[in-house]
Amino acid sequence: MMSFVKRPEFGALAAFVLTYVFFAVVTHGAGFVSINGTAGWLNLAAELGIVAIPVGMLMIAGEFDLSIGSTVGAASMVVALGTTHFDLPIWPMIGLALVLGAAVGLVNGLAVVKTNLPSFIITLATNFVVLGATMGFSRLIANVTSSSIVQSESARAVFASKWGQANISILWWVGFALVCGWILGKTTFGNWIYATGGNLTAARGAGVPVERVKVVLFVLTGVAAAFVGVLQGVQWNSGNSTYGQGYVFQAPIVAVIGGVLLGGGYGSIFGIFLGTAIFGVISTGIFYTGWSTDWIQLFLGVLLAAAVLANNYVRRMALTAR
Secondary structure, three states, X not given: OHHHHOOOOHHHHHHHHHHHHHHHHHOOOOOOOOHXXXXXXXXHHXXXXXXXXXXXXXXXXXXXXXXHHHHHHXXXXXXXXXXXXXXXXXXXXXXXXXXXXXXXXXXXXXXXXXXXXXXXXXXXXXXXXXXXXXXXXXXXXXOOOXXXXXXXXXXXXXXXXXXXOEEOHHHHHHHHHHHHHHHHHHOXXXXXXXXXXXXXXXXXXXXXXXXXXXXXXXXXXXXXXXXXXXXXHHHHOEEEOOOOOOHHHHHHHHHHHOXXXXXXXXXXXXXXXXXXXXXXXXXXXXXXXXXXXXXXXXHHHHHHHHHHHHHHHHHHHHHHHO
């Protein structure tokens, strides 16, 4: 039992259970625990979770990526402008959007490892650059900052299928979590991620290619953000330059709530998954209570503060037991 308590996801699991029970009781009879209510918070969690998982992995390696918000919007606009303004098929545009996400991640990664500047600053600057470029080029090309998307049945099946109120994004989220959980927990690359974030100098001395690890993770966050941009664009039948701006700080927040240390070297995919689920439960649960959605920020703030304190305490316990 004590070994599980010392796991990074223990606090997130306890917080998820308490949060869910709280809203289940407060919203009794309002439909929060119904199939549709459950689908609602899972849908919210899924799209954020696809981005938050690689962001959390990057944080475990000791870095941040705040450019994800603008990458989501840019990817959706690539698909929108390509299919509507240039009359191109949707699948090549989806491929181009993912390449754009990889390129943004590559630029971020190379900038961080070559300059040794804080990734927080570099990626925040990238967020503004990509957002401004997306809006500027969209105005230049079509005089819009949002546009509809010309769909195809195959694209809708992959990115916008629904079962009742549940979106296919939930399956993408779970699948992505399983793959990344295997990478982080069962592969050499996963060990490199922990080593890079735990002690950069020692990792480099042990032969860990820390620069390559960071660049790969930045590329992964860029591709994941672009994927969510495509997902939202096809689902909502439109692209928008400002899609994803809420994820800039939501993704690292849910990663920390899920047990990732701000200093790096500690965390798990299951914890990040639970942190994202907590966000979905809070956002949807407050809607079912009828309270003002302004309370969402209060709940997240309290959970974030508690998570930071709990994560540091649990890590000290784990290190003391070794």
